[in-house]
Amino acid sequence: MTNPHINPPMEKPSRGVTSKLLSMWQHIKKDRQFLILLIPCIVFYIIFRYGPIYGVIIAFKDFNVYDGFFGSDWVGLKHFETFFSSPDFWLLFRNTFLLGIYTLLIAFPFPILFALLLNEVKHQLFKKTVQTISLLPYLLSIVVIISMLTDLLSPSRGLINQIIAAFGFEKIHFLIKPEWFRTLYVSSDIWASMGYTSIIYLAAIAGIDPTLYEAARVDGAKRWHMMRYVTLPSLIPTILVLFILSTGNLIKIGYEKILLMYNPMTYSVADVFSTYVYRKGLLERNYSFATAVGLFESVIALILLTSANLLSRRFGGNSLW
C-alpha cells in the first residue's frame, strides 16, 4: 500500500517556484511531528557531545583549574612534542595498534558464529538459557574478570596449570610471559563480550524474511546451505556497519584492563598510550597532556573510521555514510 508520506516522484510543489530548497521546506512541514520528536535528541548531542569539544583547546595550553579553560597559557604543540619524543613512543604505538587489530580481527567473528549457531538451535528453552548465560560475563566488572583470570592461570594453584600438569606437561607461568599477553587479552575480551554482541546479530537474523528460507528449501537447500546462502548474505549490512564502528575504536585501548593484567615482565608488549598517560598523571595532574594524547588518538580513530567507510563503500556497496 502506498505510504501517504512518500511523495510520488513527479509531484510539483504547490508554489510556482521549482527550487530544491522549497521542496525541502515542504518535507520539513510534512514531517514536522517526527522532527519535533527528534529535537531532544539533537539538543542532547549539541550540549553534551559537540559542545564540550571546545575543551580540546587545553591540549594546546598549560591547563590549571584556577585559570580555567580560557585563562591558561598557550603552549602550542609542546605536549605533542613531549609525547612524540618520549623514547617509548613507537613501542606504545605498536602495542596499542597490535592489541587493537588483534581484538578487531580475532574477536570480531566470534559473536557472528555464535549467533549463527544459536539460530540453528531448535529447542527454545535451551536456546534462551544459553543466550542468557552467555550474556552474563559482560555484566561483570573488569576487576572481577582479571582476578578470576589471575587465579585460573596461577602456576601454583590455578586450574589451567593443574590440568596441564595432569597431562604430564610442564606448568606455564602465563602472566609473566610476553608471548602470552596478547592471547590472554583477546581471549578474555571474547569471553566477556561475545554473548552481548551476538544479541545484535540474532536480532538481525530474526529480521530476515522467512520467504527467502522457503524459496531456498524449495530449491533443495540443506541447513548448511541456508546458512551460507541466505543468513550470511542478509547479515552482511549489519556486519559491515559494526565492523566500521569497531575500526573507530581500534586505537582506543582503555587502561583499566591493561593496568590489571600487566606486570614488569610484560611491559614491553602491554604498555599502551593510556597506561603511559595514567603513569605520567600520577606525578602531576596534567590534564593538558592527557587531552593531547586523547586528541591524537581521536584523530587516528577518525582517519581509520573514514577509511573503513570509504573502502566499504567502494568494495561492498554498503557503508555508514
Place this chain on the structure above:
Amino acid sequence: MSRKLFAVLMSFILVATLLAACSGGNSGSSNTNTSTPPSSNTGGGSSGGSSSGGNTGGSTTPEPVNYGDTGGLQLPLVDKPTKISIMVASDVTNLNDSWFVKEVEKMTGIDLDIQAYPNASYSERLNVVVGAGDFPDIIHGLSLAQADELGGKGAFAAITDHLDQLPNFKSLYADNPDNDWVLKSYSDDSGKLYTWPIYGLNREVNHGFLYRKDIFDQHNIPLWTNTDEFYQALKKLKEIYPNSYPYASKTQAWIFRDWGYGWGVVGENYPAFYNEATGQWGLTYTQPEYKDMLDFMKKLLNEGLLDPEFITDTSANWEAKMTNDQSFVTFDWIGRLDLFYNLVKDSNPNYNMRYGNPVGPTNKIRSLPMISNFGHVVANNDKAEISMKLLDFFTSPLGAELMTVGLEGVNYELDANGKPVYPELKDHDLIEIKLLEQKYGMWVQGLYMRTDRRSVYYNYTEKEQEAQDMMKDMKHPLDPVLKFTDNETSTIAEYAQQLQKAGEEFSAQYIFNANSGDKEWNDWLARAKQLGEDKLVEAYNTAQSRFNAQ
C-alpha cells in the same frame, strides 16, 4: 476504554515508582544519624542543627577562660560569632552537631561549618570545588605544587604573612630548628608558605618483614639478624616443606622498593634516593648495592625460596598462601599480624605471625616522617586571618588534645597507666579512631593538624608494641624534603616514571632469567643513561644544593 485506562494507569505507576525510588534514597540516608553526644558541657543550647552564629558560647566573654595550653593563643579567637567553612573527608553525617564542633565553638567563638564528603569521592569533589573557584575557607588535599601555583595566583592566603598571629605555628615550625625545613621545602619560589603541615601523625613502625613465629619455633629456626641468616632460615623451611615457597609477596613491583631500604638505595622520592654519605642524590636502579639485592633475590628465586608469583599475585592469592602454610615470611603493613590471626584463629589457634628483623646489609627499615603534608590551605578572603588562627588553635596542645583524645573529665578519664578511657564507650571492645569520629567528631581528616600521643591511635597491640621496641634504633634516616622549580618538577615527572617503569622491567627480567649477570647489568646501566638518568639526578642535586645554601 478500560484498556486505555489500564495503559495509562500502568505508565503512571511506573513513573511513580521511579520517583519514589529516587527520593526514597535521600530520605533513607538522612535517617542514619549518629546519635548526638550528650550535651554535658555548659551553655546547654538546643542539641539539634548547627545554627549560624548567635549561639551559646559564641558571644563575647568578659575574660578569657583557661581551657588548657593554647600555646599563647588568646581564647576566644573572635569578638563576634564567625562562621568558618571547612571541607573534610569523612563518612560521618551531621558532623556539625558533633561534640567536637560544639567545644570548638565554645572555646574559640568560631562556628564551624563542616562540609563533609565521603572518603571515596573526596578528591573528585575537591577538583570540582577548586575548578569552580568557589571554595570553603579551609580545604585540604591539593598537592604541594598545585597549592603553591594557585597560592601564587592569589587563591590562597600565605601563612608566612601572618606568622605573628600564629604562636603555635611559630613555636612548632618556624622557630624550631628540627622542623623549620618546612618553611624551606614547602614554600613557593618567593618564600611564601601556603600549606599548613600536620605534626606527629605517623606511627613509627608501619611496615616490615613478617614471619610465622610458631613455625620457626617449632623447627628451631632462630629469627634472622642478617641477610645470610634470612637466607638460611628460608632454606631450612624449604627443606621441611618442599612444596612451599617460604617467601611470598603481594606487592608486585613494589617489592623492589620495599626491599631496597635494606640495601640503602631507596627513599621517600623513589626511584631517586639521597645518599647520606656523599650528600648526593642517585637513581635506585643503577646502584651497585641494588645489583647485590637483585642477585640475592635471584638466588632465592632459583632455589625455590621466593614464590615466582610474587610479581603477579593478588592480595587474595597471597592471603591464601600465608594462611594455609604455603608461605611463611612476607613483607607488609603491620596490621596484617592481627588480621591474619583473626582469619585463621579458629582453625589454627597456634598461628603466630610476628614482626621480623630487617633484611639487607644496612639492617634498617623505612622511617616515616614526623611531619605530613595533606595540602591544607586557607582561602584568601576576608576571613583568612581567622581561619589561620583556627588552624593555629588546632596546632596547639589543647587543640591536639581536643581533636585526638578529648577533654579530660568531659569525655575521657585517665586510667592507672595514663591511657585515656571513654566511659560512654565502655560497651565497645575496641576504641579506635573511627569510633571516636562517629561519636564525638574527633579524628576527622581535614581537621586534625597535630596529634596528642596519648590518643588511642597510638595504642599499640602487643604485636605492634613489640615491633616498635625492636625497631627503635634501626630506622633509616629521612631524605631531605626539597623544593623544586617548575622546570625541575616537569623534568622529574618526565624521567622518574619512565625510569621507574624501565627499572622495574629490568629488575624482573634479571631475576627471572637464570643466566643473567654482569653483561645484562652493564647493558642496563647504559640504557638508564639513555632514558635520562643523569637529567633526573641533576634536577635533584640542583635542588639539594639550593636547600643546603638556605
